[in-house]
Amino acid sequence: MRTNRNQTAARRRSGGFTLIELLLVLVILGILAGIVVPKFAGKTEMARQTAAVSQIATFSTALDTYEVDTGRYPRGKNGLLDLVTMPRDVQNWHGPYMQKDIPKDPWGNDYVYECPGKHNPSGYDLYSMGPDGRAGTEDDVTNWQQANQQKR
Secondary structure: HHHHHHHHHHHHHHHHOHHHHHHHHHHHHHHHHHHHHHHHHHHHHHHHHHHHHHHHHHHHHHHHHHHHHHHHOOOOOHHHHHHHOOOOOOOOOOOOOOOOOOOOOOOOOEEEEEEOOOOOOOOOOEOOOOOOOOOOOOEEEEEHHHHHHHHH
C-alpha cells in the first residue's frame, strides 16, 4: 500500500512546472526580446521609405507615358487622378495609366503633385510628406531628390 501512495505522489510532483521555473523562462524570453526587437525596429521605417521611392518611380513612368500620349502632364487639382480617369479637356488619352486607384503613401497620406513644379519647372514635382506628414521637412521623399541621385 505504501508503494502505491509513493508512486502517486511522485507522479504529481513531476507532472508540471514550478512557479520558479516558469518565472525563469519568462525572464529568459524577456532578455531575448530585449536583444532582438531593437535590431528590427528601424527596418519598418526603412521599408516604408523604400516603398515610397518605388511608388514615386511608378507614378513617374505613368506620368511620362501620359505626357507622350497627350503632349502635356496632368494639371490642376485632379493631377494624379487623370492617370486613372480620362479628363474632359485632353486629346489622345490612352489610359488608364495606373493599374489600380491612386495609392496613398506608406504613412497613409496623399502624394503631393504639382505641375508645373517648383523644383522641376518644365515638368512636375511629386512627393510624399514622409512620416511626420508635413511638407518641406527632411523626411520628405521626392522625385527631384531621386533625379539628383540618378545624375551622380
